[in-house]
Amino acid sequence: MLLIGPVLVSARKGPKATAGAVIWSVALTVTWSVALSVADRHSGEFSPAAVALDCLVLIMGGGTAVYGARRRTEREAELRHVAQRSRDAVLRPLAAEVDGVVFSSLYRSVSEFGLGGDLYDLAHTPHGPRLLIGDVRGHGPEAAMLCAATVGAFREGACGSPALADLAAHLDARISGDLGPEDFVTVLLAEFAPGEVRLVNCGHPAPLRIGLRAEPLAPSRPSAPLGLDPRPQLQRARLGAGERLLLFTDGLSEARDAQGTMLPLDDRVREAACLPLLPECLEALLSLATTHAGGSLQDDLALIMCEPRCATPTGHGTGRTIALSSGAGADARHP
Template sequence: MRWAPEVWRFLADGALTSHDAVAGWRLAPGVLLIGPVLVSARSGPKATAGVVAWAVAMYLVLSFCAGLYGGGPSPAAAVLDCLLLITGGAAAVHGARRRVAREAGLIRVAQRSRDAVLRPLAAEADGVGFSSLYRTVSGIGLGGDLYDLAQSPYGPRVLIGDVRGHGPEAAVLCAATVGAFREGACTMPALADLAAHLDARISGELGPEDFVTVLLAEFVPGEVRLVNCGHPAPLRIGPRAEPLVPSRPSAPLGLGPRPQLQRARLGTGERLLLYTDGLSEARDAKGAMLPLDDRVRDAACRPQLEECLDALLSLATAHAGGSLQDDLALIMCEPRSAKPADRRPRERSVNPQPRRRLDGAR
């Protein structure tokens, strides 16, 4: 074969070139420190220390292999390089420890802020039982869902809402909306006027594409009064789960809402589930949303209200494949006693709403 000598000559030249390259090889410690530095920016001190140990071991192995070819660093240089690697690695571990501690402090502050805005609801107010549940997909505990309860002169009033977006920016709008509700819930007789008050008060906090969906509920003996601004319709839990859809949908806060008062029967033995779209829009692997069917009704009929919310959370989480992709707020309301209606005169609304017949009336 005529080309055989040329092939063997090429292989011999390549071997000699590789030997010369390895013999003159020396790995700078700074190259191996890139890994620990990058890991320290995103992981904890233990993971960073593990990468430092890996970098030192790699340096020693490569230096040993280079020494077999008569190259590599001298023993003194190898010791110095190892000391540089360990010192730089220790600095990376310290930086990771400080970052983790700082993030933990921010999370504690965020959780305290959240707890100040989303206070636990009273277990009962004026003969109506309440229970709430809140979950957020944000790692710092701040989300875009909100709720509150006010014991007003007109009956218990509940707010539930959903801010566009997630995280700290959405949390600012949550705080503004809840603050406006607490300010007006006990002074405004008409729910529609309370919704207008919320819209006006948070307008200065809204960006060009921001909005807030809210649902206001007022409980009086035998019925619930609702004002819905672009929020998912609540479910009346009785023989079946029945959505209380408003006859005329309204835009969310920030988009010119014009809601109407809605009145619906809610007697002893029935419950009302208020929720955000983290429940109704929980999606499975195929993109199908959670149907609000008998499974939801069964979960909402547990003996205790807290058990109902836990069952609903488990149902949504299982449907979503084990983890929710959106913030979730749930409020379960249950009339527990029939109290005489408040006979005190009610002030007229600035924007009076037409009187509606009770849902289901003949």
């Protein structure tokens, strides 16, 4: 009976906690036997050999539980490592300047192994920098596989599609075979040109233009997500020097407090998005969402901040990509 404790601990905890449970079981056996012998010292039923045998059985069984706990933690560590490498191959951290636009990203997953349903990517194309952010229905490995398929389709079609609406149609066609009966993917595509940003939104939360206020750039006619016959329209918006564009998944806008109230995209969001360095902005937004949700997020979260630096001609310019050195790499951290 006393072996049940170490076995249960080994199924959830590591080898140290399991060894502690074994020690407590052995100590309880000895203490209980001594207490019975003192309470009934004349019965003659106390047997040191029997107590030693019980302790030996506990130690042997507990040792097996400790070994099992160690093997389980090693396998989990290996799985986490593989999952992290796979995630980093799909979700490459953004910390670069492309054609006069600075990009910075942050990603957090609520999954144990860091595999979630949010996705993003950046492509330098003849049409200018093109950005993708999206959210797959669901969580876990299945959602991560669909994320990889969507990002792969974006990398395949970002340069060859002359218009953003064509790129959205390419994504929809390429991932249709990977979608289940109830699966869909919300995506937002952005293309940057001097003084403006062009958007195609397929069921995704509208980005925020951060200037004198936080202004959502919602499409005039909403479109269905990928997998549900999307028919998006091109949207053009001003994005000049001194303004920023915040793209996010619903892990930010739908973060809920204990009463179920979603995080309002108000002045607190604008203040966080106006910090001097883009990685600082993203960390502040993550902290804002986490605090609102009571200390832990309930959904995956991806954030991308974009800021025009200068009006460098896009597409036919130098095509340079410069890694930022003034702390921008800090946003590349993963959980």
